[in-house]
Amino acid sequence: MRILLVEDDRSITQALERALRTQGYSVNTVADGGSALLAIEADRPDFVVLDLGLPDMDGLDVLKTIRGRDVELPVLLLTARAGVDDKVAGLDCGADDYLAKPFEMSELFARLRVMERRLTTARTAEITIGAVTLDINHNRVTVDGEAVELARREFMLLKSLMENAGRVQTRDTLENRLYSWGEEVSSNALEVHVHHLRKKLGASFIKTVRGVGYRIDSA
Amino acid sequence: MNSIRVFLVVVILAVIALFSFLAALRGYQSSMLEAERLFDKQLLDTARLIANIHTEHTARNIGSEASLAFQVWRGDRLVAGSRNAPERPIAPFGHGFDYANFGGYRWRTAGYLDPGSGNWILVADRADLRYALAENVILESLTPTLIGLPVVGVLIWFIVTGGLRPLRTLARELGARQADDLSPLAIAAPKKELEQIVTSTNGLLQRLETALLRERQFASDAAHELRTPIAALKLEVYNLARDPGTDAGLVRELERTVERLGHIVEQILDLYRSSPDRYNAAFERLDLDGLAREVVAEMFDAFEHKQQVIELDGAPCPVLGDRFALRTLLQNLLGNANKYTPAGGRILVSVARNGDNARLVVEDSGPGIPEDQRTTVFERFYRIGRDRHPSGETGCGLGLAIVKRLVELHRGSIRVGSSRFAGGAAFTVSLPAAEANAAAPRERATERGR
Numbered sequence: 222m223r224i225l226l227v228e229d230d231r232s233i234t235q236a237l238e239r240a241l242r243t244q245g246y247s248v249n250t251v252a253d254g255g256s257a258l259l260a261i262e263a264d265r266p267d268f269v270v271l272d273l274g275l276p277d278m279d280g281l282d283v284l285k286t287i288r289g290r291d292v293e294l295p296v297l298l299l300t301a302r303a304g305v306d307d308k309v310a311g312l313d314c315g316a317d318d319y320l321a322k323p324f325e326m327s328e329l330f331a332r333l334r335v336m337e338r339r340l341t342t343a344r345t346a347e348i349t350i351g352a353v354t355l356d357i358n359h360n361r362v363t364v365d366g367e368a369v370e371l372a373r374r375e376f377m378l379l380k381s382l383m384e385n386a387g388r389v390q391t392r393d394t395l396e397n398r399l400y401s402w403g404e405e406v407s408s409n410a411l412e413v414h415v416h417h418l419r420k421k422l423g424a425s426f427i428k429t430v431r432g433v434g435y436r437i438d439s440a
Numbered sequence: 441m442n443s444i445r446v447f448l449v450v451v452i453l454a455v456i457a458l459f460s461f462l463a464a465l466r467g468y469q470s471s472m473l474e475a476e477r478l479f480d481k482q483l484l485d486t487a488r489l490i491a492n493i494h495t496e497h498t499a500r501n502i503g504s505e506a507s508l509a510f511q512v513w514r515g516d517r518l519v520a521g522s523r524n525a526p527e528r529p530i531a532p533f534g535h536g537f538d539y540a541n542f543g544g545y546r547w548r549t550a551g552y553l554d555p556g557s558g559n560w561i562l563v564a565d566r567a568d569l570r571y572a573l574a575e576n577v578i579l580e581s582l583t584p585t586l587i588g589l590p591v592v593g594v595l596i597w598f599i600v601t602g603g604l605r606p607l608r609t610l611a612r613e614l615g616a617r618q619a620d621d622l623s624p625l626a627i628a629a630p631k632k633e634l635e636q637i638v639t640s641t642n643g644l645l646q647r648l649e650t651a652l653l654r655e656r657q658f659a660s661d662a663a664h665e666l667r668t669p670i671a672a673l674k675l676e677v678y679n680l681a682r683d684p685g686t687d688a689g690l691v692r693e694l695e696r697t698v699e700r701l702g703h704i705v706e707q708i709l710d711l712y713r714s715s716p717d718r719y720n721a722a723f724e725r726l727d728l729d730g731l732a733r734e735v736v737a738e739m740f741d742a743f744e745h746k747q748q749v750i751e752l753d754g755a756p757c758p759v760l761g762d763r764f765a766l767r768t769l770l771q772n773l774l775g776n777a778n779k780y781t782p783a784g785g786r787i788l789v790s791v792a793r794n795g796d797n798a799r800l801v802v803e804d805s806g807p808g809i810p811e812d813q814r815t816t817v818f819e820r821f822y823r824i825g826r827d828r829h830p831s832g833e834t835g836c837g838l839g840l841a842i843v844k845r846l847v848e849l850h851r852g853s854i855r856v857g858s859s860r861f862a863g864g865a866a867f868t869v870s871l872p873a874a875e876a877n878a879a880a881p882r883e884r885a886t887e888r889g890r
Contacts, residue, residue, distance in 0.1 A: 432752025
């Protein structure tokens with residue numbers, strides 16, 4: 222996987238480059254927005270890790286320009302601005318994820334893995350975690366190669382959890398994905414779907430965080 | 441004299457009294473003068489009358505009213521006179537008026553030389569009676585003023601009170617302000633005299649707000665400046681840890697130091713951001729329960745890392761608040777629970793409506809907080825056991841101070857007690873609940889945060 226790192230702080234660039242290489246990523250580094258746009262054209266990276274504070278132009282403008290040319294290219298924002306508004310602004314401009322400085326390296330790797338999985342999913346339309354493989358295009362799920370029948374909402378729920386494996390998905394988020402706006406959701410609807418999924422996929426595949434939501438481990 | 445109102449009333453009353461007195465004095469003087477002239481003329485007329493009716497045979501010591509005395513002298517011989525006049529001349533022989541004392545009274549005297557007979561007619565009337573009359577006149581003219589003065593005083597009191605009302609309105613407006621409210625004074629069409637005060641005050645407020653904004657800008661700039669090197673430091677330590685040649689213990693120590701540095705910077709920035717004016721405008725309707733879920737989900741890795749079991753027992757609980765502030769509050773309480781609860785411990789978060797309040801409780805199975813430190817623990821830079829906390833965790837003692845401040849911003853309260861798990865701490869936050877109606881159907885906004 223090739224990553225374009227757009228960051229003007231040399232100490233971060235160097236350390237990040239080394240850390241990412243240990244994880245098997247190939248890293249190309251630029252220090253300003255103009256070079257970033259050129260590098261994207263020339264090198265066609267798989268991901269962009271973009272710092273918002275750049276010397277020549279606002280990182281959000283760089284992001285908008287990227288989105289104007291390539292809707293699919295995954296972009297992870299790095300920033301020292303950590304307010305909710307900044308986050309929302311970043312995501313509204315089309316960022317795939319957002320990480321506030323100072324961040325844990327493991328957190329960055331986790332986010333990159335999620336983006337990677339989405340990318341693979343977009344290409345192959347398949348997510349595999351453990352024994353479970355989810356085929357998005359054909360709405361099909363297999364466990365150890367054996368096809369499993371899922372109801373429509375069970376499939377959507379599983380897809381949402383597998384796409385975000387490693388992170389807890391809150392009940393609110395999952396309900397938003399499963400049900401349309403204003404639709405009446407009975408309080409235990411989600412539990413019922415999870416219960417059914419567990420019966421079909423094995424009891425330990427989906428973890429419960431009581432009162433909060435659900436999670437599927439990433440590896 | 442501390443009250444403008446009392447000052448004005450007293451001074452105005454004093455001035456009115458003084459002028460009334462001066463006017464009375466002037467009236468007294470002029471009426472006295474007028475009366476004197478009148479009486480003198482009368483006295484002289486009396487003298488002429490006596491001269492005309494006097495004959496050679498007029499006896500001496502003829503009766504006379506007590507208020508009038510007269511003598512008729514021919515040369516130095518007293519030829520006639522009233523009984524109350526003495527033997528000696530009661531006035532000098534000469535035209536004109538004078539005063540004399542006899543018979544126990546003071547008299548006004550006049551001399552008249554009768555041109556027909558060549559007799560001197562001397563007449564006198566009592567001076568005290570003249571004054572009594574004039575005093576009567578003056579007293580009567582003064583009476584209405586004396587009676588009216590208290591009435592005027594009361595009237596002035598009300599008028600001054602009315603006149604000072606804009607001042608009191610201004611004082612009330614200023615007094616009722618929140619310490620953090622720097623919006624301009626909203627006084628429509630202030631009186632001319634107050635205009636200057638209102639303008640100056642608004643100017644001051646404006647400058648204060650600008651200064652605060654600049655400081656906040658500084659805080660946000662400082663955040664950027666500090667976070668980037670800390671991030672770099674973290675990355676270097678991460679790389680160092682993976683270098684096979686390094687001392688693992690040293691790296692761990694380094695990791696903890698960097699962690700602590702980052703933590704202190706974040707806490708100080710949070711504290712800065714929790715200055716009251718940051719939030720007032722941004723209050724919105726939020727579901728405390730949903731917010732708690734969101735924060736627990738984000739922090740889940742930290743709990744899992746310590747094999748802690750975290751559970752949330754929530755019920756829909758709308759509050760009016762600032763999203764960022766309430767998230768910071770939750771992050772701090774949960775961060776503390778995560779930090780100070782030993783590995784394998786339990787953490788229970790409950791959100792419930794309690795009457796008019798939304799109640800958030802964060803309980804853990806950690807060492808708890810000793811009873812005698814349950815107030816001081818909210819003070820800035822206070823740490824239980826100083827830097828030798830039994831958990832071995834390092835902090836900077838700002839987390840709970842920030843939490844308390846944020847709770848106060850939301851007009852809520854926080855207290856710490858014992859948790860349901862043996863010995864642990866329980867932080868209970870009460871916030872005023874928003875009305876329960878329209879229990880915001882699953883918030884879409886949370887999805888953008890994913």
